Amino acid sequence: MPISGIPSRADLVDHLVRTRIAGEVATPRDNNLSHYRKLANGDRHYWLGLELGDRWTDEQDVLAVMAERCGVVDDPEHRSGQDTIDVELTVDGLDRMAARLRKAAEGRQRVLIATGHPGALLDVHGETGRALRRAGCEVVRIPEGLTTDEGCVVQFGGVAVFERGATLWHTHAPEPMTAILDGLEREGRPLPDLVVADHGWAGCAGQRGIDSVGYADCNDPALFIGEAEGTMQVTVPLDDHVIDPFFYEPMTAYLLGAAGLT
Template sequence: MPIPSRAALVEHLVRTRIAGDVATPRDNNLSHYRKLANGDRHYWLGLELGDRWTDEQDVLAVMAERCGVSDDPEHRAGQDTIDPELTVAALDRLAARLRKAAAGKERVLFATGHPGGLLDAHRRTADALRAAGCEIVAIPGGLIADEGMVFQVGGVAVLERGATLWHTHSPVPMAAILDGLARDGSPLPDLVVADHGWAGCAAQRGFDTVGYADSNDPALFIGEAEGTLQVTVPLDDHVFDPRFYEPMTDYLLDAAGLPV
């Protein structure tokens, strides 16, 4: 399959609802923005936001700017959107950081709290960086977090419970990895590529972090706005078919100068 052009990727994102009119409804988005503003740490995704984001409208303004949701506070229900142009622009910024990692043969840690959607995108990116000479960080064995086991699938850290890869927003699994590496005296990552609380935790601890986030997960966009995260890519993080992310990953790797 040829590498999609920017215009072709935008069309693909809209057609597959990775961006454009996404499945997440407006009321769900606003509910999550409100809970973040009210101090519910589940929605902070491992970041420490203090009292800087206590106004729901400030959260909405960031999400409109960086994700493309409607900025109309009176739009309370029905459809909401992710701007595909913002998605591609963030992919370009992510590609620039991956290119830097490849040039410096950096140590890179991958992790996902959305294995049903983003696992293969992370895995392919890890494989491409490994081929370019980067070290993909191997996590310590035997890690336990949130009543599950933390291990790697294709170089990507995930949480497993009951023989099932777990969808989690928790920062605790990433904390277990970083604490385990430090305890073992293993080299820490130069870059973390992740999502959900895995990304928030790493960024809060001061690691260069890039990640993906949905329109109802505002914390990582706030983290980018504050400079805690380097890049947050807006997208629907669990569409109907994970293969829909393949053209997006092709575009990303090609833009980064990595093998597709």
């Protein structure tokens, strides 16, 4: 049944598990382990804009962080089949993100909103941006004409996204965020006080020293490592592309309610 209004924690937990945003998620275990291995082997595509150096060269260390901060199965011998996201960690992450959003609203800070998952998380980010704007925050308008080698960086409803061939693209790349931050500096405009994002957009901002909060799936370990190291402020674990984007609406309502932004 749909949830109206702001759900309680218990109702949200039930909803997230039922819709597989958390709990037994669709991302298979072998895919998770493959990404952990590639990160440990230095494949920068999986670093999501962070600079991890030689600190995470052991796949088992990556798995340990993911078990602690995301709730994947901690048994290294579990190599295939189902994997999990601990729903309590998801809601704990939303509470931490809400605290940072509340701080932004109280200080009327400059906030940049961006997503590499326009097919699923665009409305989550859009609603967050609109709530912050109503609270008196400046939702940063990105410079015009930004491009990367792959396409253009544009903004819809206050959310920065990656466009290619008149289509919004799913991307893990940090280059779009690099283009935005470099563009702001070229124009002599201040950088944001806070970035709310995901994927390489969030990682790049955190690496540049900006307070960055974001969402990450269980096959994207870099942002969890970033939070463990203090580069990321908050990383919320969830399946970032469930079949129906409307399933995220109760989560967004809970987040904004906890932040005092409803």
